[in-house]
Amino acid sequence: MKASPLATAGIALASAAQAQVVQFDIEKRDGPLLRDLSRRATTVNGVLSNQQVQGGYFLNVEVGTPPQNITLQLDTGSSDVWVPASSAAICTEVSQRNPGCTFGSFNSDKSSTFVDVGQGDFDITYVDNTFSKGDYFQDDFHIGGVTVSNLTMGLGLDSSIANGLIGVGYVNDEASLGTTRSTYPNLPVVLQKEKLINTVAYSLWLNDLDASTGSILFGGIDTEKYEGDLTKINILRADNSNVFTEFAVELYEVQATSPSGTDTLSTNAGTLVAVLDSGTTLTYLPQDMAEEAWKEVGASYNEEFGLAVVPCSIRNINGHFSFTFAGPQGPKINVSMAELALDLFSGGPAPKFSSGPNQGQSVCEFGIQNTTGAPYLLGDTFLRSAFVVYDLVNNEIAIAPTSFNSTKTNVVAFASSGAPIPSATSAPNQSKSGPSSSTGSGLSAASGFQSNDNAAPLTSAFSGPGAIVVGLTLGYTLLGSAIFGIGWL
Incomplete structure (x- = not known):
């Protein structure tokens, strides 16, 4: 992931099952859990919103119980889902040059389903030397009204980046390999394991620069x-x-x-x-x-x-x-x-x-x-x-x-x-x-x-x-x- 020096922007997913497609829509907050396997889907479709001036594509998600609203950048160039901690300096030390975590942050103390599974094990650095460090944790991950239980994510306790990411790359590019020497099922793999999609694959359609929406479709074209x-x-x-x-x-x-x-x-x-x-x-x-x-x-x-x-x-x-x-x-x-x-x-x-x-x-x-x-x-x-x-x-x-x-x-x-x-x-x-x-x-x-x-x-x-x-x-x-x-x- 490499954002423009002048850029950051938006995506969103929401939830409605239609035949064999589960579609995520930004306005819809309620829906079936991913773990409800009685309703099998073969594709999962996400609607992407584009804020062209700031560049990039972000997902509106919710993390924890009760859900906390956070906007995360979709990134095919990395593999971890991670969120900035509300206690991180990048979020609390607001100034003219640092607007803080305007896309949202996560307070683990306010989630009853939060489980820390790797203190100090989350450590990711990007090619421009920006970074996020902290713990791996598991918690409920909501995209619109759809929930993945116990998804493994990173918690950015010390970060130079004010917004988190949804990495959808290979598990062999997870930041955990640099600390624990091991991998875990990331979001695309979990979608397949939960039988929402048949294989670990997705297609991306961003549409043109002036378009307000595009889509990411897991499990199909x-x-x-x-x-x-x-x-x-x-x-x-x-x-x-x-x-x-x-x-x-x-x-x-x-x-x-x-x-x-x-x-x-x-x-x-x-x-x-x-x-x-x-x-x-x-x-x-x-x-x-x-x-x-x-x-x-x-x-x-x-x-x-x-x-x-x-x-x-x-x-x-x-x-x-x-x-x-x-x-x-x-x-x-x-x-x-x-x-x-x-x-x-x-x-x-x-x-x-x-x-x-x-x-x-x-x-x-x-x-x-x-x-x-x-x-x-x-x-x-x-x-x-x-x-x-x-x-x-x-x-x-x-x-x-x-x-x-x-x-x-x-x-x-x-x-x-x-x-x-x-x-x-x-x-x-x-x-x-x-x-x-x-x-x-x-x-x-x-x-x-x-x-x-x-x-x-x-x-x-x-x-x-x-x-x-x-x-x-x-x-x-x-x-x-x-x-x-x-x-x-």
Whole structure:
């Protein structure tokens, strides 16, 4: 999980059983317990709400007895459910730079069903060195009106992160491996064990940047939420490992296409492995590849904010970036410019460029940012354009272009544990050859993305009250992503 420097946002699940589907809805608080096996479901559907300015997707849940309301971020890049403790300094020491645990916190003393099962055993650190530490505990976990009894969770007693997470990754990426050397059944596994779903798998449909809702569907796919073919590719294991820990796949090629042409971005990173991570707001590519993407669209890097920014008007350009996976015949996802220019903050007037060719235009953060080393992350600015199926039993990802704003539904459940992904076919000739070519010096597509060839100088280039708000936001909004090895097989 890695959030934008300027971002945090929302999801929600609620509960209504329909035929073989248990749907979670944010308004509905009451419903059957997961442990009531007389009503068997084969899929569990969660409605996701999107607060686009803050980025990310959060679940409204309840923990304990009586239930305490907490909003937790959905994260395919980690594997633990954890909540901030109400006594943690991050929650109690509120200041201008630290608004506290505005998404809620958990007071274990007020829950009659709380059981501490591992004092000091919960310890998770993300790639930006943000962290949460404390105890493992078991308690009732309510999503809408549905309850999982005795779910194992982490309690963040000492945390640099003000909101908790719902990690839905592999059990082999649980933080407990670093302390107790053991794993436990996390939420996706529990759903299968309780026979709510047939296999440990789920599909993710975030919809577009402006949409208020999307969905996560445990145990099945929705064939109305994607276009074209659903194509399977292999998840890669870490080097020298026999286990799978993250949703790492081969990113074969990235291209920039505008009305003036198509360029293939290059990198010296060699084989490019990327993690499909819903807990990451932006997309992070190797430094050299990200800089080429910036040149294409005329983005400028601002040292103070640590971001590449663009004029917000770039949303209206008829261009896109294409991401191809697992070889030249693998699935390809196009991400439009409308999905790659994000508002810097909410409330008040936006900051504007005060000089350069973009003078007077509103400033947006660009959805493709840079990082100097693996893991490279395909976050929400990519995932909104893709329908993605995560199969944790067969260790496969299935992917197709999303069907934006689809109002139809056709849910197909996995037939059994280990059954293949419904309606999906395997990509042929999957390889690890890396990006196939370089841009060269022409950047023929660039002129179609921008009216000026030179990016605006960004030293003190922002004006207006919005610039102050952006600076404050950077001070307390955190980055994260579960630490993982660099090499994959």
